[in-house]
Amino acid sequence: MSETLLRTAQLSVRYGGVVANSGIDLTVGAGEIVGLIGPNGAGKTTFVDAVTGFTAATGEVTLEETRLDRLGPHRRRRAGLARTWQAGELFGDLTVEQNLAVALQRTGVRSLFTDILGRSAPPRDTIEAALELVGVPGSGARRPGELTLGQQKLVGVARALVGGSRVVLLDEPAAGLDTHESVEFGQHLRRVAASGIGVLLIDHDMQLVLDICARLYVLDFGVVIASGEPAVIREDPTVIAAYLGTAQPAGETE
Numbered sequence: 023m024s025e026t027l028l029r030t031a032q033l034s035v036r037y038g039g040v041v042a043n044s045g046i047d048l049t050v051g052a053g054e055i056v057g058l059i060g061p062n063g064a065g066k067t068t069f070v071d072a073v074t075g076f077t078a079a080t081g082e083v084t085l086e087e088t089r090l091d092r093l094g095p096h097r098r099r100r101a102g103l104a105r106t107w108q109a110g111e112l113f114g115d116l117t118v119e120q121n122l123a124v125a126l127q128r129t130g131v132r133s134l135f136t137d138i139l140g141r142s143a144p145p146r147d148t149i150e151a152a153l154e155l156v157g158v159p160g161s162g163a164r165r166p167g168e169l170t171l172g173q174q175k176l177v178g179v180a181r182a183l184v185g186g187s188r189v190v191l192l193d194e195p196a197a198g199l200d201t202h203e204s205v206e207f208g209q210h211l212r213r214v215a216a217s218g219i220g221v222l223l224i225d226h227d228m229q230l231v232l233d234i235c236a237r238l239y240v241l242d243f244g245v246v247i248a249s250g251e252p253a254v255i256r257e258d259p260t261v262i263a264a265y266l267g268t269a270q271p272a273g274e275t276e
């Protein structure tokens with residue numbers, strides 16, 4: 023069992039009458055890729071919002087023994103907990119390096135521009151290390167449009183990693199990739215995790231999730247209905263009913 027980096031205890035979120043997350047206990051270990059799956063509206067993005075401080079929640083969020091749940095999003099980010107956003111495209115007018123530099127900003131448009139102009143820019147090797155880790159080294163001076171879609175997605179992951187993140191929460195990072203690109207993306211994510219980083223992966227691409235995750239949590243109506251290894255989850259009747267559906271074996275008809 024790897025060292026636990028991220029732990030939530032009884033994490034709950036309510037939006038008016040909707041209980042979007044209910045009592046979620048989840049862990050992500052060092053070097054581990056953990057999947058969070060479930061139907062549309064199950065509460066996956068809400069969970070990422072709650073863990074990273076972008077929505078109000080009750081319960082505990084602990085990163086490497088430090089309680090983060092009373093801190094704002096920027097302080098959680100600096101503590102080493104980072105996320106990507108669903109449809110979180112890169113800024114097309116900025117270089118890859120500038121896209122990563124923006125992620126390191128504390129707050130405010132002013133500091134953003136002074137940093138981009140180079141006055142207090144993060145060290146270039148910090149940025150290059152993140153690009154190297156995701157498998158797109160040397161791409162810092164290029165613009166996103168010059169990269170393949172798969173490379174752009176990897177830069178999106180690098181943007182979460184930059185600055186020494188310990189755990190990254192990736193919200194549908196492979197959306198829009200075809201099967202081949204998605205397999206390649208998964209191999210890069212494996213490398214990221216192998217460096218000791220904890221990864222929480224939300225994705226509807228079940229091939230990707232089943233292939234690269236060590237463990238999965240399944241959400242339905244804000245509640246964890248199952249958790250465990252992919253091989254077990256795939257056969258779980260509750261999960262099949264709520265999310266996976268029944269795969270009809272080839273050649274078999276009703």
Ligand code: ATP
Nearest residue numbers: 037040041042060061062063064065066067068069
């Ligand atoms: P998807 O797979 O479609 O991205 P999801 O599992 O990420 O879905 P969430 O987006 O977390 O699900 O939504 C969980 C529930 O919370 C849904 O019922 C949604 O309508 C509701 N919800 C999400 N964000 C808000 C909000 N800001 N205000 C009110 N309700 C919200």
